[in-house]
Amino acid sequence: MSLSRQPISDLPTHRLIAALNRRDPEALNAIHEEYGAVLLGYLGGILGDRATAEDVLQVTLLEIWERGAGYDPSRASLLTWMMMIARSRAIDHLRKRLPEPRDPLAAADVFERERNPASETDLLLERWRIAQLLQRIPAEQAEILRLRFQAGLSQPEIAARIGVPLGTVKMRMVQALERLRTMIDSEEAGL
Amino acid sequence: MSDEAELSDYLLGELAPQERTRFEERLTRDASLRARVEQLRPLVGELQELPNEAWALLPAPVAPVPRAEDGDTLRGVPAGLGSRRAGRGRASALALTRRPWLAAAAAVLLICAGFLGGWLLGAGHSQGVHATATAPTVIALDALDGAPKSSSALAQMTGDGQMVLTVQGLAPAKPGAYYEVWLMTDLRHLVPVASFAVDADGRARIEVPLPAPPSDYRYIDISLQSTSAGTAHSADSVLRGSLT
Numbered sequence: 553m554s555l556s557r558q559p560i561s562d563l564p565t566h567r568l569i570a571a572l573n574r575r576d577p578e579a580l581n582a583i584h585e586e587y588g589a590v591l592l593g594y595l596g597g598i599l600g601d602r603a604t605a606e607d608v609l610q611v612t613l614l615e616i617w618e619r620g621a622g623y624d625p626s627r628a629s630l631l632t633w634m635m636m637i638a639r640s641r642a643i644d645h646l647r648k649r650l651p652e653p654r655d656p657l658a659a660a661d662v663f664e665r666e667r668n669p670a671s672e673t674d675l676l677l678e679r680w681r682i683a684q685l686l687q688r689i690p691a692e693q694a695e696i697l698r699l700r701f702q703a704g705l706s707q708p709e710i711a712a713r714i715g716v717p718l719g720t721v722k723m724r725m726v727q728a729l730e731r732l733r734t735m736i737d738s739e740e741a742g743l
Numbered sequence: 744m745s746d747e748a749e750l751s752d753y754l755l756g757e758l759a760p761q762e763r764t765r766f767e768e769r770l771t772r773d774a775s776l777r778a779r780v781e782q783l784r785p786l787v788g789e790l791q792e793l794p795n796e797a798w799a800l801l802p803a804p805v806a807p808v809p810r811a812e813d814g815d816t817l818r819g820v821p822a823g824l825g826s827r828r829a830g831r832g833r834a835s836a837l838a839l840t841r842r843p844w845l846a847a848a849a850a851v852l853l854i855c856a857g858f859l860g861g862w863l864l865g866a867g868h869s870q871g872v873h874a875t876a877t878a879p880t881v882i883a884l885d886a887l888d889g890a891p892k893s894s895s896a897l898a899q900m901t902g903d904g905q906m907v908l909t910v911q912g913l914a915p916a917k918p919g920a921y922y923e924v925w926l927m928t929d930l931r932h933l934v935p936v937a938s939f940a941v942d943a944d945g946r947a948r949i950e951v952p953l954p955a956p957p958s959d960y961r962y963i964d965i966s967l968q969s970t971s972a973g974t975a976h977s978a979d980s981v982l983r984g985s986l987t
Binding site for chain 1 (some may be wrong): 745747748750751752754755757779782783786787789790791792793794795796797798800801802825880881882883885893895896899907909911948984985
């Protein structure tokens with residue numbers, strides 16, 4: 553079996569978990585392909601710069617690999633489990649960073665994060681978890697959400713932009729939100 | 744206006760004040776509709792807070808998703824390939840073409856850097872000349888017999904001919920010894936990549952240009968080397984991951 557040679561969109565999560573459990577080296581590659589960008593974005597949000605985030609991502613992937621054989625999908629979804637590992641390694645890194653007082657402003661910022669790292673990283677974790685799930689809803693629904701929430705277009709403006717009736721945009725908007733909500737709930741339940 | 748349209752307008756704040764009041768009155772009577780609103784409203788708030796980088800992960804609306812080609816499957820490690828206790832004498836006949844003084848100097852330099860700085864950067868940051876298109880992106884290296892069981896490494900091909908190697912759990916090398924990373928098929932077909940040391944916690948991070956296409960080899964191998972035994976592979980491998 554060669555997991556990484558398959559399109560990620562077609563790779564069932566249960567197969568990926570099974571491969572991770574038996575420490576199939578290709579599972580790590582598949583995880584990097586499917587979740588790497590989200591983990592990197594999440595770590596970048598916590599750590600503040602891409603280079604550091606990339607370093608911590610390496611350590612995170614290594615820990616995912618190390619602990620993969622013992623991962624139990626009934627306790628947490630794969631995404632949540634991996635993000636919790638990333639969160640722990642990021643907080644470790646922030647704590648190590650504290651004694652470096654070279655830049656007073658950066659040190660103050662790190663100190664602020666350190667004062668309450670859990671709440672801030674948890675907020676980011678939730679957002680990047682949604683970002684990962686967004687990639688799994690139908691493209692036309694995701695595009696409607698992107699035009700609304702990233703580009704800031706109103707529904708009539710979206711209708712004009714993509715050339716579909718306003719009623720269709722509104723219907724797709726609700727479908728997209730409800731689909732995403734269902735995926736989040738399932739993900740939280742570890743399904 | 745349909746329920747869906749009205750719900751969408753309400754969640755997105757696009758209802759006129761009068762319509763909004765009417766819709767909210769309806770919510771007090773319609774438990775099912777109220778439940779949908781309560782379920783979706785927090786999500787709308789979350790989506791409004793998503794960073795741009797998160798949206799950038801979405802595929803372009805009309806672009807097809809790139810698909811990898813079918814290819815090789817996993818292969819086992821061949822018998823007799825560089826096990827940790829395979830003996831050092833064998834390696835002496837497999838001298839590599841590198842200059843010994845250069846390798847020794849680099850090893851000493853890197854070992855010193857490892858002791859001083861913990862995580863160490865390897866042999867420079869120049870651009871590599873070999874693409875890594877057909878090799879896996881991320882390779883896990885597992886402990887071989889004799890290495891600490893908790894040791895492991897992760898090699899990431901960055902696509903520009905560079906490799907980032909993250910190592911954990913290895914015992915710090917004793918004086919006169921160092922670790923070497925190799926691209927390797929067997930002890931006759933291999934190329935050294937970089938020498939390194941681990942910090943007191945057994946960790947190292949190395950970013951190096953690849954000297955050859957990794958797809959030409961079957962493994963990434965890490966061996967424990969002695970500065971007094973030449974630059975050939977010591978046959979004392981501690982970690983290895985498959986490139987195929």
